Amino acid sequence: MRAASRLFCAAGLIGAAACAAMATSTPGPVAPSDRAIRIEARRVPLGIGGATLGPGVTWAGGLVLRGSGLHGLSDLKIDGGRAWGVSDFGQLIRFTLQLDRNGRLVTADRAVTRPLTGPDGAVLTPKANADSEGLAILPDGTVLVSFERDHRIWSYGAVALDRPTAVARPDTDFPDNEGMEGLAAAPGGGWLVLGEGGGAWVCHAACAPLGAAPVMPADGFRFTGADIDPAGGWFVVERYYRPPLDMRVRVRRLSADGVLSDPVIQLRPPASIDNFEGIAAVATTTGTRLYLLSDDNANALQKTLLLAFDVAAPTPAPRP
Structure with missing residues (x-):
């Protein structure tokens, strides 16, 4: 991370009036290893101006999240x-996304957190040892977390309940505060790694550069997140962060051979914008x-923003 120092009202709820502009909640019973935290979710607009959405991309709701955790x-x-x-700060946070009957994001609830631990079972401290930046959930449920400063990728097993074990990471000397920001599942049980300052690798038992191993363009954007694209390849987040006057983000596709597409989403003020680092991609019936x-x-x-967009499935190329 490099910054300033650096999820219906259910469709089954009775009546649309139950969907308030702001919702707060605490979860019911949770596992002993989790601590319930209060989450406040207030809807935010995309904003008038500042958003450029590519063909087939539509706005699907947004929230500002508040809570001590x-x-x-x-x-x-x-x-x-x-x-x-x-x-x-070395925390694993989980919460539930709530959508309305039209599938738009309207609130988030049932939040829990627990500290990430080391191989000895002890809670990770201090921050230099606990600075978790990337998260991937593999098809078998294995949870991977990447850390910077002390650059490493650990597997916490299925549902993140195991003591961590080290897994393959790129054999690269990352700068202290510009490490493995992007982490996502890859085909064949592997994982994609993106360096904040550039570079992409696919890892299994070892890591190999992805295609041409893209480097960041000269316009100041940096890789900050990735998730696997259900249509193939990945979606990646690139952030430009020069607070308080200039904050921008864009989303592009990254192909399996290392080629970046034109932007799918671009945000800048006065759109809802902040220091975007995380991305999640979920397959839908339309894309x-x-x-x-x-x-x-x-x-x-600053704000913890959660924004939703729908991306239509790519149009198949015509047959020759």
Whole structure:
């Protein structure tokens, strides 16, 4: 992470009036290893101006999330309607996304958190040892977390209940605070790794560069997140962050041979914008639902934003 220092009202609810502009909740009973945290979700608009959506992309709702355990969120993945996130402070956070009858994001609830631990079972401290930046959930349920400063990728097993074990990471000397920001599942049980300052690798027992191993363009954008594209390849987040006057983000596709597409989504002020680092892609009947999550850096002047977009399935190429 490089920044300032650096999810219906259910469709089954009776009456649309039950969907308030703001919702707060605490979860019911949770596993002993989890701690319930209060989550406040207030709807936000995309904003008038500042958003450029590519062909087939539509706005599907947005939230600003508030709560004592919802700061510094660095990545996002969705597993069965449950959102998973990790934070700069070594926390694993989960909450439930709620959609209205039209599938638009309207609130989030039932949030829990627990600290990430080391191989010895001890809670990770201090921040330099606990700075989790990337999150991937593999097809078998294995949860991977990447850390920066002490650059490493750990597997926490299925549902993140195991003591972690180290897995393959790129053999690259990452800068102290510009490490493995993007982490996502890859075909064949592997994982994609993106370096904040550039570079892409696919890892299994070892890591190999992805195609041409894309480097970041010269316009100041940096890789901050990735998730697997149900149509093939990945969606990646690129952030330009020069607060307080200039914050921008764009989403592009990354092909299996390392080619970046034109932007699918571009946001800049006055659109709803902050320090976007997390992305989750969920297959739908018409294409893909994308969620973008921002890291507020535990700064009172910033926001934890969760934005939703629907991306239509690519049109098949005509047969020759």
